Amino acid sequence: MSLLVVFSVTGCGGSKYPPTFKTTGTVTLDGKPIEGATVSFYPNGTNKPANGETDSSGQYQMSSFNQNDGATVGSFRVAVQKQPKVEYESTPEGTPYDPSMESSEPQAASDMGQSENSLPKMYADPETSGLTATVAESDSNVFNFELSSK
Structure with missing residues (x-):
């Protein structure tokens, strides 16, 4: 007679990530939905950070x-910011790399087409957002999250 022993182990062979739970919402500025904003959850404890982006309805x-x-699961400080989408120039496929086209001087962010957060600055920092x-x-x-420009 043979004996078959089956071990069931939970927690060791399961997901390598802690459980997550559906988390949604809407972001408005002065009552109007904000499209393209990044919502960032910063953990207060040992839970993990999370991010989302708003659609056309906020x-x-x-x-x-x-x-x-x-x-x-856990408590979070929240930041919301909106950076305009940056369009980068590209060369046609198959064009060889030409290092002479690069500048030896570093470019400032404003020179590279990046611009400031278009929402009130306080919301971009989880320490000052109040969210x-x-x-x-x-x-x-x-x-x-109902943001105010005032």
């Missing part, structure tokens, strides 16, 4: 480890 969905997987979120073990974590 709605966002957070991502921690995979696209739109949500946020980990917080506490994610629970639930799929109904909704955090709406």
Whole structure:
């Protein structure tokens, strides 16, 4: 007679990431939805950071480890900023690299087409934004952030 022993181990062979929970919301500035803003959750404890981007209606969905997987349980300080999309010039495919086209001087961010955050500066820093979120073990974590230009 043979004896078959099956071991079931949880936590050791499962996901390499902590559990995440659906986390969504809307960002408005003076009552109007903001498109293309980055929402960043900065953990207050040992939970993991998360990020999301707003769509044309100001709605966002957070991502921690995979696209739109949500946020980990815990409390967060929140920052919101909007950087304009930067268009970079490219050379036609197959064009050889020409180092003589590069400048030996570093370029300032303003020279490279990057510009400042278009939202009030205080919201870009989780220490000054005044925005917080506490994610629970639930799929109904909704955090709406109403920003003011005043």
